[in-house]
Amino acid sequence: HGPYQPHEPGYGLDQAGYSPYEDQIPDPQARMLAVKNAKAYLLKTSTRSGLNLYDHFANILTKILDEQPANTVDIIEDISKDVKWAQFRKKMDTLQDEHVFLPTFEAAEKCKALFVKEGGEEEREELDEEMGQPSLPNVMETAFYFEQAGIGLNKDESYYIFLSLKNLINVQPIQTCRFWGKILGLEMNYIIAEVQLREGEGEEEETGEEEEEAVAEGEKEMSEAEEEGEEKEKEAEPPKSTYKPPPEVPKEENGTGTNKYIYFVCNEPGKPWVKLPPVTPAQIVCARKIKKFFTGRLDAPVVSFPPFPGNEANYLRAQIARISAGTHVSPTGFYQFANEDEEEEEGDAYEENPEFEPPPVAEMVESLATWAHHVKGILKQGRCVWINPSQKSEENEEEEDEEEEDKEEGEEQQEERGLPLLTLISEDEGMKNIPAWTAQPSTYLIPQYSVAILQSNRWPGAYAFASGRKFDNIYFGWGHKYSPESHTPALPPAAQAEYPIGPGITEAVDPTVEEEMAFKIAQEEALAGEEEEGEEEEAEDD
Amino acid sequence: SLNCLDWSLLIPATKEMLALAEQLKGRFQGDPSFEYNLTEINAEAAARLTEGGKEPVIKEEARLIATIEQIDRAVGIVPRGAFVKTPLGSVHENRHFEGLSLVEAKKLSSYFHFTEPVNLKNKTLLEKADLDPSTDFLDSLEHDIPRGSWSIQLEKGGTVVVLRSLLWLGLTFYHVPMTKQFGYVYFGTGEKNLDLPFML
Numbered sequence: 001h002g003p004y005q006p007h008e009p010g011y012g013l014d015q016a017g018y019s020p021y022e023d024q025i026p027d028p029q030a031r032m033l034a035v036k037n038a039k040a041y042l043l044k045t046s047t048r049s050g051l052n053l054y055d056h057f058a059n060i061l062t063k064i065l066d067e068q069p070a071n072t073v074d075i076i077e078d079i080s081k082d083v084k085w086a087q088f089r090k091k092m093d094t095l096q097d098e099h100v101f102l103p104t105f106e107a108a109e110k111c112k113a114l115f116v117k118e119g120g121e122e123e124r125e126e127l128d129e130e131m132g133q134p135s136l137p138n139v140m141e142t143a144f145y146f147e148q149a150g151i152g153l154n155k156d157e158s159y160y161i162f163l164s165l166k167n168l169i170n171v172q173p174i175q176t177c178r179f180w181g182k183i184l185g186l187e188m189n190y191i192i193a194e195v196q197l198r199e200g201e202g203e204e205e206e207t208g209e210e211e212e213e214a215v216a217e218g219e220k221e222m223s224e225a226e227e228e229g230e231e232k233e234k235e236a237e238p239p240k241s242t243y244k245p246p247p248e249v250p251k252e253e254n255g256t257g258t259n260k261y262i263y264f265v266c267n268e269p270g271k272p273w274v275k276l277p278p279v280t281p282a283q284i285v286c287a288r289k290i291k292k293f294f295t296g297r298l299d300a301p302v303v304s305f306p307p308f309p310g311n312e313a314n315y316l317r318a319q320i321a322r323i324s325a326g327t328h329v330s331p332t333g334f335y336q337f338a339n340e341d342e343e344e345e346e347g348d349a350y351e352e353n354p355e356f357e358p359p360p361v362a363e364m365v366e367s368l369a370t371w372a373h374h375v376k377g378i379l380k381q382g383r384c385v386w387i388n389p390s391q392k393s394e395e396n397e398e399e400e401d402e403e404e405e406d407k408e409e410g411e412e413q414q415e416e417r418g419l420p421l422l423t424l425i426s427e428d429e430g431m432k433n434i435p436a437w438t439a440q441p442s443t444y445l446i447p448q449y450s451v452a453i454l455q456s457n458r459w460p461g462a463y464a465f466a467s468g469r470k471f472d473n474i475y476f477g478w479g480h481k482y483s484p485e486s487h488t489p490a491l492p493p494a495a496q497a498e499y500p501i502g503p504g505i506t507e508a509v510d511p512t513v514e515e516e517m518a519f520k521i522a523q524e525e526a527l528a529g530e531e532e533e534g535e536e537e538e539a540e541d542d
Numbered sequence: 543s544l545n546c547l548d549w550s551l552l553i554p555a556t557k558e559m560l561a562l563a564e565q566l567k568g569r570f571q572g573d574p575s576f577e578y579n580l581t582e583i584n585a586e587a588a589a590r591l592t593e594g595g596k597e598p599v600i601k602e603e604a605r606l607i608a609t610i611e612q613i614d615r616a617v618g619i620v621p622r623g624a625f626v627k628t629p630l631g632s633v634h635e636n637r638h639f640e641g642l643s644l645v646e647a648k649k650l651s652s653y654f655h656f657t658e659p660v661n662l663k664n665k666t667l668l669e670k671a672d673l674d675p676s677t678d679f680l681d682s683l684e685h686d687i688p689r690g691s692w693s694i695q696l697e698k699g700g701t702v703v704v705l706r707s708l709l710w711l712g713l714t715f716y717h718v719p720m721t722k723q724f725g726y727v728y729f730g731t732g733e734k735n736l737d738l739p740f741m742l
Contacts, residue, residue: 078638186693
């Protein structure tokens with residue numbers, strides 16, 4: 001045995017006074033034997049795990065000396081456990097390990113698909129010649145401006161979104177496209193793109209659906225009529241309810257009002273884009289009354305009171321419509337009305353003003369009058385343009401009727417007037433003492449490059465920026481409106497009256513015996529009186 | 543701090559501050575010396591204060607302190623194993639914490655509230671037997687009321703796990719599995735989401 005290394009037992013034993021057995025074993029021969037015994041004991045293999053203490057200590061000390069952690073004595077037990085754990089990993093298994101696909105790998109595969117350049121250059125050239133080049137929004141530029149304000153996603157994600165928007169444009173016939181924002185959900189998030197399809201493309205699907213609906217309802221009506229006929233023959237019908245549901249407010253046409261844009265969503269960049277259905281006024285009215293988190297699955301039911309007509313895809317679309325109507329702003333004067341004459345509420349068309357001169361950033365921040373809404377606000381009815389629903393006849397099943405019948409049964413609804421398009425946002429009401437918008441420049445230190453940032457307080461998460469001629473709106477958030485008071489759900493309506501109240505079925509107290517007797521006496525007196533009168537009359541006639 | 547350049551130290555919260563701050567609703571103003579008029583909000587509390595000889599106002603600074611304390615207490619979370627309790631009772635950072643595995647990171651039960659445990663004693667004996675007293679001395683997130691008030695998501699292809707609290711909208715906790723990195727930040731309006739039961 002040469003000079004003992006520190007990790008070998010026996011180290012220090014040759015120095016006087018350090019041996020544990022000193023008082024028992026005086027002579028060196030026996031001491032060597034004792035050392036050998038000790039070492040043999042340490043080398044004894046454990047029957048359970050196949051390790052021995054000697055090797056284990058050697059490994060521990062090696063690891064400690066290699067890594068030299070601080071306060072070793074405090075964590076020595078953990079180190080010991082780790083060394084043992086390391087032993088188990090090396091055990092060879094007779095079963096072959098299943099090739100585990102790491103979720104990271106799968107996600108990377110999907111993203112890889114985004115990066116593949118689309119083949120078929122000939123196709124692209126043809127497309128370019130026929131239609132105008134569809135405008136791919138420069139997501140990275142917008143992200144840069146928003147980053148000045150501290151809003152936005154990280155660069156990787158922005159770039160992935162950029163690439164998936166490019167894919168979307170190549171797949172769908174799209175005229176204009178914009179990254180609308182991201183809505184967070186419980187299980188997954190939504191990335192939303194606002195799109196305008198080329199004319200004539202999206203309408204075919206819709207009319208197809210409605211025709212089917214009309215046909216189906218027509219059939220249902222026929223079968224109901226037959227049933228009713230049979231029933232009448234058999235027995236008297238139960239009383240028909242006089243309840244007529246309020247006439248349904250028809251939804252706005254595609255391309256106008258709340259349905260001006262079409263929205264595509266996906267959960268993550270790289271996944272296929274799903275088109276959201278157009279929104280109906282009933283959905284908007286209901287969405288105003290409920291407040292629910294999004295789960296991230298488009299087909300999830302929305303359980304609420306009042307019951308929401310539709311599933312999560314419809315609720316998402318309704319919230320997007322409300323947010324767009326409430327928070328999409330642009331510098332005043334950027335858009336102007338297409339026709340100077342048509343400044344009525346129905347005028348939906350606006351176009352860019354070629355003579356627009358952008359006000360300086362300082363001005364944009366100071367006064368809110370330099371910003372204007374460019375999306376129509378939604379009325380209480382749930383549409384942008386008010387329509388009188390009682391003008392549609394109630395017996396007609398078809399909803400595309402354009403005849404105006406002047407039956408005004410039931411209640412008359414008051415005509416609602418909304419704010420005209422392109423109103424300045426300084427006219428937005430705040431809640432209590434909170435203004436509706438907060439404006440800030442992005443930096444006070446470098447005014448020549450700062451950007452005007454606008455934060456909405458009514459819809460927390462909606463931002464807008466403007467710098468010279470460039471501006472954009474975006475939304476990052478949970479998708480709910482802000483209210484200083486807590487949300488109170490609607491109370492269930494009062495129970496309906498079961499039957500019309502009338503004298504025929506109203507309860508009345510039965511007359512008591514005394515009353516009956518009194519009534520009888522009175523009647524007899526009356527009769528007696530009449531007979532007397534009759535006799536008198538007869539007497540007179542005579 | 544209002545501009546990340548000049549910082550001022552906040553005092554720790556007192557029970558009075560917490561009780562008073564719960565009365566206040568609405569957004570913060572942005573000015574630490576702004577004073578809320580308590581008489582408008584709650585006449586009783588104001589009366590109590592005036593009896594004590596103080597003015598019936600709350601400074602926004604106090605509200606800020608109370609809100610920070612509430613957030614930390616309610617939703618400040620750490621992963622399991624990041625902190626250990628010594629037999630003497632003191633709690634230390636676990637130098638040997640190597641991070642949660644991917645499977646563990648997706649479970650709510652691997653995260654703990656970093657405050658005095660409330661529910662620990664209510665567990666059944668069976669559950670208690672499985673606990674490791676050095677690492678399991680805090681409340682886990684599983685039993686948070688209402689159920690589902692945490693949203694757990696994997697980002698970046700599964701390399702980062704992000705938990706978002708739905709009770710305090712804006713509290714985000716991140717952890718990179720198999721590494722020591724974790725932390726939480728709050729970006730938001732500083733208001734508790736009292737509508738949570740309606741929203742789930």
